[in-house]
């Protein structure tokens with residue numbers, strides 16, 4: 750059964766390259782400052798999400814298990 754994950758973006762690290770939005774536009778978007786935000790604070794685990802998270806060159810996206818609060822990434 751897929752885990753429920755909590756997402757957050759460290760906007761101090763984000764370099765605005767747009768990769769997360771490109772790979773998972775339903776989950777991430779660049780805002781008016783061209784910094785990434787998670788459109789949904791919590792989401793069921795899926796491949797597209799992990800592709801985006803792991804593609805971030807500065808590991809700005811943090812992932813926590815919503816049920817256990819275990820830090821899963823970075």
Ligand code: SF4
Pocket residue numbers: 758762763764765766767768769770784785804805806807808809810
């Ligand atoms: S992939 Fe990382 S650096 Fe690029 S826009 Fe998303 S959070 Fe920012």
